[in-house]
Amino acid sequence: MALTREQMAQRVAQELKDGFYVNLGIGIPTLVANYVPDGIDVMLQSENGLLGMGRFPTEDEVDPDMINAGKQTVTARPGAAIFDSAESFAMIRGGHVDLTVLGAFEVDQEGNIASWMVPGKLIKGMGGAMDLVAGAENIICTMTHASKHGESKLLEKCTLPLTGAGCINRVLTDLAYLEIENGAFILKERAPGVSVEEIVEKTAGKLIVPDHVPEMTFD
Amino acid sequence: MSGFDKRVYSYEEAMDGIESGMTLVAGGFGLCGIPENLIAEVKRRGVKDLTVISNNCGVDGFGLGLLLEEKQIKRFYASYVGENALFEQQMLNDEIEVILTPQGTLAEKMRAGGAGIPAFYTATGYGTPIGEGKEVREFNGRHYILEEAFHADFAIIKGWKADRYGNVVYRDTAQNFNPLAATCGKVTVVEVEEIVEPGELRPDQIHTPGIYVDRIIQGTFEKRIEKRTVREG
Secondary structure (H helix, E strand, C coil): CCCCHHHHHHHHHCCCCCCCEEEECCCHHHHHHHHCCCCCCCEEEECCCEEEECCCCCHHHCCCCCECCCCEECCEEEEEEECCHHHHHHHHHCCCCCEEEEECCEEECCCCEECCCCCCCCCCCCCCHHHHHHHCCCEEEEECCECCCCCECEECCCCCCCCECCCCCEEEECCEEEEEECCEEEEEEECCCCCHHHHHHCCCCCEECCCCCCECCCC | CECCECECCCHHHHCCCCCCCCEEEECCECCECCCHHHHHHHHHHCCCCEEEECCCCCECCEHHHHHHCCCCEEEEEECCCCCCHHHHHHHHCCCCEEEECCHHHHHHHHHHHHHCCCEEEECCCCCCHHHCCCCEEEECCEEEEEEECCCEEEEEEECCEEECCCCEECCHHHCCCHHHHCCCEEEEEEEECEEECCCCCCHHHCCECHHHCCEEEECCCCCCCCECCCCCC
């Protein structure tokens, strides 16, 4: 069975370590915050200028001056810091964020990522995505393995305009967890009940399949 | 206005000198921390052919979205413009030129402009459409593109509190681009919720030192919320 969005978030959360500063993109990455393992403390960075993003506010706590990068009202947790946009992207670009999780339309075997524009469709902008992929050393890209029509999103070469070149080394899809190394995807784990054959069939880029590919485990 | 007293008492006075064809940089992220009354004054004056630099373009009928109604903006630098139907329409009709700029690069271009740095290298955008036509240099085995600084005729800023010397503090995430935009305008105008007596703001807590600020005005603000998100309390 392919992973649900919640299971994908749960699998990504297994990569969190105590004391990590983490930037979560919009969509599935946002859900990762719901699955931080017990006994682990992470600080969420929101690129509009908040380190230590807290929960959504109660109706009484809503404050128009307190929003996250998705423009939603939010709170700051104890230990938070607030700063300007240049400072925010200095910590992103300067490689100070321990883990970045973001979505994508396509990823290829060279670690290129396309996530911000589809030619012919309305272009809304890249926001902070290009800075995030250029700055982070440790990125997990979350996406469905193939489109609704079965076309692979793990490619030999991205077809859409790039968000960043050669910057992705880990991908979690609804079918598998893969790493990118030396121009190939390496199949590390498969979703429970998903066969290696299905993953091979739905991966257009070069894929290395080790002898043993364990199933993901969830608590 | 004389000496260090930068207070003005009307929005007309606050935006005195703005003309068609000028470049305007505005603070704010989404609708958070936007100089909403200064924008309304730019709209009222009807100046045209503006080049505007700001992370977003407001929403229909509020914030910088107001300047779209009479097509006052010719060129727009932003990282994301997805919240605004009128903007989309003018973009599709080629009535407005949009130069999409990565958010961190946008902030740094403002900072550089204010700090006397003409350009800087960044890895952001290398190998993407944003890097096309830009100078590339390699440092320690990585590729970087050259991005040039912003300079504006007017900077319009929303602060929380200021004193008459133009020292400004911002509140929570309404800070965002404001302190950066404040540095790169030839004329920097700051509207705040409260003008306090000199000495009330601690010198070591000032976000924007008064040297960057030309005019200060106290206003009242709607502070519209774009995406109200709450949890059960």
